[in-house]
Amino acid sequence: MIANMKAKWIVLLLLAMSAPLLSLFFGAASLSADTIFQCVSGSCADPIDNTIFWDIRFPRVMVGFLVGAGLSVAGATLQNVTRNGLADPYLFGVVAGAGLGASVAALLLNSPLAAKWGLPTAAFGIALPVSALIGAIFAVIMVQLLARSTFGGRIEHMLLAGVAVSFMLSALSQFLLFVGDPFAANQVVFWLMGSLARVESHYAWVLFAVVAGCTAALYLFGPRIDALLLGDDSARTLGVNVAHMRMLSLLICAGLTAAIVSYCGGIGFVGLMIPHIVRRWLGVTSRTLFIGCALLGGFFMVWVDVFARTALTGREIPVGIITSAIGSLFFLLVMRQRQA
């Protein structure tokens, strides 16, 4: 049993470590293996190759790993905290909220008003993620308030409130885009498809800090989140402040998801699928689940991005499209297995 678990962890660790390394060899620009080894060792002959490797490919692989890890950890947390295997960052309105934030930012920055105030286009790079973050947190607070006031705070009701808020906020952002500037609408639509193409190297480090910080915090909360698995009352009798714990976990997940979604757009189903696999493979307790999810989620996303970059020559497929396609198939398979 214990030896078996160890073997599973080693396999997962190897998968997770090899994925980013191997994926460095794939990309739009063809860098030979020799060039890559040279760049890594700091003795790159061609400065262009060096730039391609360090400023484009490396951050992108890193961000891919972090995005997969972050979304999976957020999904796992939401599932354990709500005791619902179908919970996903999407269901709590985080993505719809971020979408609304992004839409507002895109519209404002493309409006004549922005031109009049002489806002630089560089502002866009910061304003869009920041307002997406604000939108995401707004959504979480709204879900909490609704779940408490309208539905009496029961956990199933939080999911219902999440779905309702999601639709409400998407309707709002779609309306804004409909009446607003077509260029902004275009930007937001592409943003919603999810892509790692916009990644810049400074973002990779910001994301690294966010994902590592949030995962570490959730890891520390692990045993308390586990206590929720047998019901709120049971957790309370173990001295857990259930309302605080749940709110804090939700806020961390919202922050984590928002940090990812604000730059990379809507990348669906990762947060649903990866925890599902890890739970079956390694177990349900939070600490195990979070670390397993970080590793497997990172592995998965890195390869999805490799596929996105290389499947069509000359252009990229938005990763959100690929994860949704794989995720929905996976979902159907799981449902079928449960039926049998």
Add this chain to the structure above:
Amino acid sequence: MAAGYPAKYNFSMTGIMSTQAALHLQDVTYSINKKRILTDISLGFGAGLFHGVLGPNGAGKTTLLKIITGQLQAAGEVCWQGRPLSDYAPQELARHVAVVNQINDSVFSLTAKQVVTMGLLPHKNLLSRYTRSDRTQVLKALDDVGLADKAEQHFSALSGGEQQRCLIARALVQGAPLLVLDEPVNHLDVYYQHQILHLLHSLCQQQGKTVVVSLHDLNLAAAYCDNLVLMKDGLVAASGASVEVLESTLLADIFRVPCTVHHSATQTARIEFNPPFAEFQKASTQGKHDS
């Protein structure tokens, strides 16, 4: 019912002199939406004893247990070891009072060992690690309740009695001197009913735990409990040593079923019920439900 029960039902509190009680309730009143659930309850629960709380459905047993475990806040005072419950921080309280509620099944399949490990939580802060001695303690608790061989099995795959014992093991790991269980033998067959109560009884005797359980079966209560609290309509009808509380007129009045109590010097008291079938018949032919 506003007034208390007639004086003849107030027994001497053998072994639970309320001033010496480890758990002490003074004028505890609890209402929901102006509806009284409990009225002026004053009780003492002696340390190291097995206490049973009895009464018909709706008497307020579960509410009482929730109040003495700090899950509900009521008017009046509840003191554990001389300190009001409200003075305890949640985590500190969890080191003093362990609760086994009616079983909640989990959607995610935790193993028995993982469920028992939860009991360590009140002793851990965010940064503490789970050590080898923690693991030994968990396995020992599982062994104490006879589940050593089921440690790696899924909680949801255990039988009702095994789940109950697993939760008791969790309470043991919690290390609290007061153990409160709400109807621990509901839905269990005769074998498990005795097994659970026997286990709790031995915890009182061997580890000095104070145990409070709510029960429906008067004969089980007679067999295992040192002291009994008899409740009806949110009032304490009687409390005291089991032998004294189990009295036929009182029981007949409270449960509305005539009964005979057979006391014997060598065995525990035995209660025999004589249900009022004529009354049931009348009620069913008239198409009315007895309130």
